Amino acid sequence: MKRKINVGMLGTKFMGKAHSHALKDVSIFFDLDVEPVMKTLCGSGDHSDLGDLAEKYGWEKWTSDWREVINDPEIDAVAILTPGHLHKEMAIAAAERGKHIICEKPLGNSLAETKEMLEAVQINKVIHMTNFNYRKVPAVTLAKKLVDEGRLGEIIHFKAVYQQDWVVDSDWVWRFDKKQAGSGSMSDKGSHIIDLARFLVGEMTEIVADSKIFFGSKPVAGTLERKPVTTDDTCTFLTRFANGAMGLFMTSRVSTGHKNFLSFEITGTKGSVIFNLERLNELAVFLKDEERSVQGFRTVLATEPSHEYVRNMWPTGHTIGWEHTFIFQYYEFLKGISENKNPSPNFLDGVKAQEIIDAALKSVEEKRWIKI
Numbered sequence: 001m002k003r004k005i006n007v008g009m010l011g012t013k014f015m016g017k018a019h020s021h022a023l024k025d026v027s028i029f030f031d032l033d034v035e036p037v038m039k040t041l042c043g044s045g046d047h048s049d050l051g052d053l054a055e056k057y058g059w060e061k062w063t064s065d066w067r068e069v070i071n072d073p074e075i076d077a078v079a080i081l082t083p084g085h086l087h088k089e090m091a092i093a094a095a096e097r098g099k100h101i102i103c104e105k106p107l108g109n110s111l112a113e114t115k116e117m118l119e120a121v122q123i124n125k126v127i128h129m130t131n132f133n134y135r136k137v138p139a140v141t142l143a144k145k146l147v148d149e150g151r152l153g154e155i156i157h158f159k160a161v162y163q164q165d166w167v168v169d170s171d172w173v174w175r176f177d178k179k180q181a182g183s184g185s186m187s188d189k190g191s192h193i194i195d196l197a198r199f200l201v202g203e204m205t206e207i208v209a210d211s212k213i214f215f216g217s218k219p220v221a222g223t224l225e226r227k228p229v230t231t232d233d234t235c236t237f238l239t240r241f242a243n244g245a246m247g248l249f250m251t252s253r254v255s256t257g258h259k260n261f262l263s264f265e266i267t268g269t270k271g272s273v274i275f276n277l278e279r280l281n282e283l284a285v286f287l288k289d290e291e292r293s294v295q296g297f298r299t300v301l302a303t304e305p306s307h308e309y310v311r312n313m314w315p316t317g318h319t320i321g322w323e324h325t326f327i328f329q330y331y332e333f334l335k336g337i338s339e340n341k342n343p344s345p346n347f348l349d350g351v352k353a354q355e356i357i358d359a360a361l362k363s364v365e366e367k368r369w370i371k372i
């Protein structure tokens, strides 16, 4: 019989739904030595629908007190899916009670916070993961393979944007409060593309950044009140990589027309690739070693069974969706628990991403290049 891993989930809304779905389905697609059990779902006190949600998502129990989950000796692993200012306290408490942890990005709201979190999981020897789920998109892993095999040659540019537009029409939400959310588009969207840059190209050594708040206040839903916005709407930054490549980045939550446009382009001396999350099964590939008269970017459908995750899904050409990246993350997290080996990306990656975010914020403040 498989060892049962009792999971507690802190956070019920957007990520609560995505993670519940992944936990429910992971064993359908992947053969694991452990069996996840959806034990307790936890949301904040303002939830009147917690019981209904828990039942709908497939959780055995629910509570509005996160400490109850962390203190429950039955719970083996915790998913932290709350606003950023709560991650540190929750993760340290969970680690001290020996719970394995998967935590949403950005790992914390500052480098100091994330370092404390890393120390706690290391001291308490629990398995840890940061949910930079876009590393697991098969087209992204294909890009990584082409870079690692040298098919693109020496990397010259990494260009990435992560653009959304929901802020333009939004009422005030916790994401507009620096204390709860960190820096805004820089940490929210930026953490994902920074992690992809590290994953695909390597470490960055210096950064110069600029950011701006376009909407200084937002209406509070159902009232005549407006609350200030203290998080950036958009940020642009340039970086240098340790391997000599140059980086060009933009994050925005006010890019009218763009819904979830995460796109990157890697340019090398022998070839280039272009990825767009809104077409996540595809990778545009240009290889200079192809016969010149037929050279050009071509669209590769990344659904071949040669991809580690996709071969567990459907037959070739049967595409996957955004939600499946969470299933792949849970596969790695549970495998990590079963093999007592940290999966990737883990809290160290969360710290490294935060190091760059903090450097970007310092650069905005001091209007100069900052060494990382």
Ligand SMILES: NC(=O)c1ccc[n+]([C@@H]2O[C@H](COP(=O)([O-])OP(=O)(O)OC[C@H]3O[C@@H](n4cnc5c(N)ncnc54)[C@H](O)[C@@H]3O)[C@@H](O)[C@H]2O)c1
Pocket (backbone or CB within 6 Å): 010, 011, 012, 013, 014, 015, 016, 042, 043, 044, 045, 047, 064, 065, 066, 081, 082, 083, 084, 086, 104, 105, 106, 131, 132, 133, 188
């Ligand atoms: N990986 C991704 O693609 C991705 C996408 C969106 C959000 N996120 C990250 O996930 C996290 C959550 O974002 P979201 O969009 O799901 O937010 P959300 O506002 O939809 O949900 C926040 C959840 O936190 C819960 N919560 C708040 N305070 C709590 C408390 N004291 N105790 C227990 N629960 C509490 C709320 O009940 C709610 O269920 C953030 O860190 C965010 O950056 C990641």
